Amino acid sequence: MEPAMQGKMFTILMGLASLFIVHVNGETSLPLDHQKLISDGRYHDQMQKMQAFKHSLLTRRQLATPPISSSPAPAPQATLQPTGSRPRVYQVTSYGADPTGKVDSTEALLKAIADAFNGPSEGFLMKGITNLGGAHINLQGGNYLISKPLRLPAAGAGNLMISGGTLTASDDFPTDGYLIDLSASSSSSSSYNYEYITIKDLMLDCKFRGGGISVINSLRTSIDNCYITHFNTEGISVQNGHETYIRNSFLGQHITAGGDPGERKFSGTAINLMGNDNAVTDVVIFSAAIGVMVSGQANTLSGVHCYNKATGFGGTGIYLKLPSLTQTRIVNCYLDYTGIVAEDPVQLTISSCFFLGDAYILLKSINGLAKGINIVDNMFAGSDKGIEIVQLDQSKGPFKKIDQVVVDRNNVEGMNLKATAARGSAQGNGTSWTVDFSPVLLFPNLINHVQYSLSSSGTKFPSHALRNVSQNRVVIESDIAVAARVFVTVEQGSTS
Ligand SMILES: *[C@@H]1O[C@H](CO)[C@@H](O)[C@H](O)[C@H]1NC(C)=O
Numbered sequence: 001m002e003p004a005m006q007g008k009m010f011t012i013l014m015g016l017a018s019l020f021i022v023h024v025n026g027e028t029s030l031p032l033d034h035q036k037l038i039s040d041g042r043y044h045d046q047m048q049k050m051q052a053f054k055h056s057l058l059t060r061r062q063l064a065t066p067p068i069s070s071s072p073a074p075a076p077q078a079t080l081q082p083t084g085s086r087p088r089v090y091q092v093t094s095y096g097a098d099p100t101g102k103v104d105s106t107e108a109l110l111k112a113i114a115d116a117f118n119g120p121s122e123g124f125l126m127k128g129i130t131n132l133g134g135a136h137i138n139l140q141g142g143n144y145l146i147s148k149p150l151r152l153p154a155a156g157a158g159n160l161m162i163s164g165g166t167l168t169a170s171d172d173f174p175t176d177g178y179l180i181d182l183s184a185s186s187s188s189s190s191s192y193n194y195e196y197i198t199i200k201d202l203m204l205d206c207k208f209r210g211g212g213i214s215v216i217n218s219l220r221t222s223i224d225n226c227y228i229t230h231f232n233t234e235g236i237s238v239q240n241g242h243e244t245y246i247r248n249s250f251l252g253q254h255i256t257a258g259g260d261p262g263e264r265k266f267s268g269t270a271i272n273l274m275g276n277d278n279a280v281t282d283v284v285i286f287s288a289a290i291g292v293m294v295s296g297q298a299n300t301l302s303g304v305h306c307y308n309k310a311t312g313f314g315g316t317g318i319y320l321k322l323p324s325l326t327q328t329r330i331v332n333c334y335l336d337y338t339g340i341v342a343e344d345p346v347q348l349t350i351s352s353c354f355f356l357g358d359a360y361i362l363l364k365s366i367n368g369l370a371k372g373i374n375i376v377d378n379m380f381a382g383s384d385k386g387i388e389i390v391q392l393d394q395s396k397g398p399f400k401k402i403d404q405v406v407v408d409r410n411n412v413e414g415m416n417l418k419a420t421a422a423r424g425s426a427q428g429n430g431t432s433w434t435v436d437f438s439p440v441l442l443f444p445n446l447i448n449h450v451q452y453s454l455s456s457s458g459t460k461f462p463s464h465a466l467r468n469v470s471q472n473r474v475v476i477e478s479d480i481a482v483a484a485r486v487f488v489t490v491e492q493g494s495t496s
């Protein structure tokens with residue numbers, strides 16, 4: 001128990017540290033002109049060094065053997081333009097990659113990547129991250145068979161794009177590998193492996209061997225318009241670092257458009273965010289056991305349509321596995337027969353989402369903590385099976401520390417509404433009126449606030465009082481019998 005707790009504390013501190021660093025950088029960074037002014041003394045000196053460095057690279061490349069190529073496409077280094085003005089588009093067929101997907105293209109692709117890495121650079125992005133100046137590895141619309149992950153040759157580089165084709169895993173691709181692997185194959189002087197790597201317009205077919213893309217300890221990574229399928233482990237894995245932006249992409253273990261006969265067997269996780277400050281926007285997850293798994297802080301999910309494995313078959317659309325420091329915003333998402341699970345959520349917003357097919361939100365108690373939760377303005381549609389829109393899993397113990405939890409203003413069709421605020425009334429002729437809010441209130445036996453009025457048109461004006469709120473049942477009593485209606489408003493959401 002002890003080491004696990006320490007691990008968690010460490011993660012939390014790291015999370016805070018990362019946020020803090022970003023903040024500090026933001027405050028201390030100076031406008032460009034200002035920076036140039038104050039560093040002017042060493043500016044020319046640095047420029048000279050850089051030019052010498054570029055020259056040495058140029059010389060090395062000219063000595064290197066030309067790429068094995070059967071294609072008529074010109075190799076980028078064949079031109080004799082000066083270093084700075086040479087285009088930095090690396091056409092993979094120039095390196096012998098086979099665009100028909102028949103012959104293994106791993107080595108050819110790695111060579112193109114290596115050349116992009118050793119190409120002309122323009123100083124640095126973050127400290128220790130060489131700026132590759134927008135180098136572009138162009139897959140030229142081909143489909144390439146690969147038997148090893150495409151790893152970048154060295155850590156500490158950025159401003160590079162890989163785009164425009166299909167990568168397919170071969171039958172002997174390592175089952176624990178990723179087709180594109182942004183991990184550090186060497187140590188770097190930077191605290192991040194990579195910065196501003198763009199992976200764009202790609203189809204990744206993992207052929208049920210391993211995963212699609214792994215991003216480790218990188219900064220400002222962009223994954224845009226990718227179709228990632230047949231992964232066995234994960235479609236996209238993001239570990240440490242921050243600001244990986246995954247957008248406008250489609251991920252599914254099996255290629256299906258819903259109602260798949262094999263749905264019960266779907267496995268794997270489409271997107272696994274194990275880091276902070278990432279965004280998943282406008283993404284469809286059409287098959288996987290878990291759509292998006294989040295175990296880092298301050299991530300945002302917007303426009304995500306999950307119709308991976310249905311909850312009824314044991315699937316989860318979005319799983320928030322970061323008890324006690326969640327800091328996640330889920331907005332404008334479409335949870336289609338598969339729901340959201342959040343463990344001990346602390347700071348969580350779920351808003352403007354659509355839940356279809358009895359999909360619901362499950363708050364799972366780990367240490368009994370639920371704090372700063374807004375589940376508001378969502379739509380839920382189901383099939384009249386009495387499924388509650390927000391549910392509690394208290395199998396590991398009840399939620400006992402509840403604070404600032406608001407579940408309200410959701411609309412429901414064919415499901416049971418649950419909320420932390422409710423209104424009701426009771427008509428009676430006598431001295432006692434009871435309004436039972438237990439069917440609608442989320443937390444059992446928890447009412448923080450009651451407001452009521454007693455309406456009676458008779459000639460008597462009774463004295464009346466609120467007597468009991470136990471078990472979410474509000475009891476009003478009067479001193480004399482009258483025919484009256486009581487109107488009651490209740491709120492829950494805090495145990496303090
Ligand atoms: C309320 O109950 C009393 C006594 O049972 C009865 O006389 C009276 O008519 C009732 N009033 C109404 C409005 O039902």
Ligand SMILES: *[C@@H]1O[C@H](CO)[C@@H](O)[C@H](O)[C@H]1NC(C)=O
Nearest residue numbers: 467468469470471472473475
């Ligand atoms: C309030 O109601 C509960 C049952 O709902 C009962 O057990 C309890 O004794 C009541 N408290 C008072 C003060 O009447």
